[in-house]
Amino acid sequence: MGYLNEEQHRIVSDAVAQAEAHTAGEIVTVLADRSDGYTDVALWWAIAAAFTAMSVFALFPELYLTALDRFMGGWGSEWTHGEILTVVIAIGLAKFLGVLAVQLWQPLKFWLIPPPVKSARVREAAIRHFKVGAERRTHGRTGVLIYLSMREHRAEIVADEAIAGEVAPEVWGEAMADMLAEIKKGQIAEGMAAGVRDVGAVLSEHFPRAEDDVNELPDRLIEV
Numbered sequence: 262m263g264y265l266n267e268e269q270h271r272i273v274s275d276a277v278a279q280a281e282a283h284t285a286g287e288i289v290t291v292l293a294d295r296s297d298g299y300t301d302v303a304l305w306w307a308i309a310a311a312f313t314a315m316s317v318f319a320l321f322p323e324l325y326l327t328a329l330d331r332f333m334g335g336w337g338s339e340w341t342h343g344e345i346l347t348v349v350i351a352i353g354l355a356k357f358l359g360v361l362a363v364q365l366w367q368p369l370k371f372w373l374i375p376p377p378v379k380s381a382r383v384r385e386a387a388i389r390h391f392k393v394g395a396e397r398r399t400h401g402r403t404g405v406l407i408y409l410s411m412r413e414h415r416a417e418i419v420a421d422e423a424i425a426g427e428v429a430p431e432v433w434g435e436a437m438a439d440m441l442a443e444i445k446k447g448q449i450a451e452g453m454a455a456g457v458r459d460v461g462a463v464l465s466e467h468f469p470r471a472e473d474d475v476n477e478l479p480d481r482l483i484e485v
């Protein structure tokens with residue numbers, strides 16, 4: 262099930278059509294649940310937890326071994342090197358699997374992902390979608406992608422060569438701000454539509470629509 266219903270999809274698509282009525286630019290909108298699976302990040306947390314647990318054992322071995330003696334009946338015994346190694350491995354493995362398991366709860370998994378990693382992955386995903394759906398697919402290389410990734414709470418605007426040469430990246434800041442202001446209120450479609458209108462205004466200034474201009478890319482919102 263997607264984030265938006267048919268009517269909300271239409272809000273975004275209509276905003277794209279209206280914006281493109283005044284510019285030669287082509288706007289593509291993508292709404293994603295997430296930009297990456299972050300399996301590597303989950304593994305690093307699990308590895309860190311395992312090594313931390315084994316390091317604590319190495320610092321306080323008697324504490325662990327005494328507790329194990331009590332658990333096994335209270336009879337003290339001399340632990341062999343092999344038995345101690347087995348305990349260390351068991352502790353590390355238990356921590357590794359436990360931390361992996363708790364990260365199956367998605368809110369915790371995404372909370373544990375460092376913000377710079379989220380931003381980088383969202384940017385990479387936006388560029389991938391742009392290369393597939395907009396880059397060099399217009400006659401004047403005037404495609405723009407507005408990408409929103411819900412799990413990471415981040416958005417990106419990626420522009421084709423002709424636009425990037427005329428419009429500085431910071432110009433898109435107002436579009437991002439207007440879009441995120443609505444999205445933070447739970448108005449996803451309205452937020453994307455606001456971003457589309459702002460992007461359209463910038464494009465109409467630098468790339469006004471010609472009389473013979475044709476619509477080269479679909480206006481519909483792509484939800485993945």
